[in-house]
Amino acid sequence: MKKLLPFFLLISLLSLFLLSVKKFLFEIKRVSLYVEVKKGETVKDVAKKLESLGVVSDWRPLYYFMRVAGIYPKEGCYKIEGFYSPAEISRFLTAGSPCLKSFTILPGYDIFDVNRVLYEKGFCEKGEVLALSRDKEFLKELSVPFLEGFLFPDTYLVNRNSDCREALRFAVNNFKEKVYPLFDGYSPPEKVKRALSPVTITSILKVASIVEKETPSQEEKPVIAAVIYNRLIKGMKLQCDPTVFYAYKLKGINKEKLHKGDTLFPSPFNTYYVSGLPPTPICNPSLSSIKAAMYPAEVDYLYFVSMGNGRHAFSKSYNQHLKLVRKYLKNGKKVRN
Secondary structure (H helix, E strand, O other), rough: OHHHHHHHHHHHHHHHHHHHHHHHHHEEEEEEEEEEEEOOHHHHHHHHHHOOOOOOHHHHHHHHHHHHHOOOOOOOEEEEEEEEOOOHHHHHOOOOOOOOEEEEOOOOHHHHHHHHHHEEEEEEEEHHHHHHHHHHHHHHHOOOOOOOOOOOOOOEEEOOOOOHHHHHHHHHHHHHHHHHHHHHHOOOHOOOOOOHHOOOHHHHHHHHHHHHHHHOOOOOOHHHHHHHHHHHHHHOEEEEEEEEHHHHHHHOOOOOOOOOHHHOOOOOOOOOOOOOOOOOOOOOHHHHHHHHHHHOOOOOOOHHHEOOOEEEEEEHHHHHHHHHHHOOOOOOOOOOO
């Protein structure tokens, strides 16, 4: 019997050890973790990292468990939330989840804004977006006539190793998913047909981009769109200030405000200088602006002027418009005619 005591003692100690290991590795707890496994990191490196994150109090048992179980973490970024054990967490790290980085295109951002954002976020070289916007092969690959207007305003989470082309491709594909369905079975109102003829997604986007730049008001957008269509139908120049700002931007000039003579700036984008719509959209409009361009208000207005509070006063005649100009504008500020 005495000879058996050491054996039973060994069995007891082994049992206690296994129970402690089981509790150490398989006890389920609530966790909220962000773990990045970098290229070249070993199983030991990852076990130590999990210790530093508080997953385990000692990395060694976890390390040996991972080696015996054949768990080899893969490079990537992992967000783990919920009730999991250290053993389960270690298995999550074998999925190879990509590391993501975000960028945001706000409604009304033009190609110059997108160029700045993607450069600051590290996706693109300086000026690369502008160069790609003129790359016919890239545009053909994306199946769009231009980038301007076809980069859907949204916040994007993409692989942080994505290059400039991939980042832009995400935005264009999102545009196709969100906007193209709006045109399935679309029957343009008579006003739209008379003004555009033919009605295309591109021509609607041109109108929507001007609407986006003219007003932030959801209520006003269909009315602004109606003014644009009414002027097109009558053969009047649109005379929209945002097109002048954009024309200058294309020449590398960023203006904060327009001065006397700026509306005479020679450019096919300057709707004071030329008749009709600009050659491309002048920004990337929101869905609400696109819908306003598709379904304008049933009004006969031909003019509008800012009231200085983010809203506009509309009129049907030039004389009425001049009265509103005198009412709302001071110091000879330039207005739309």
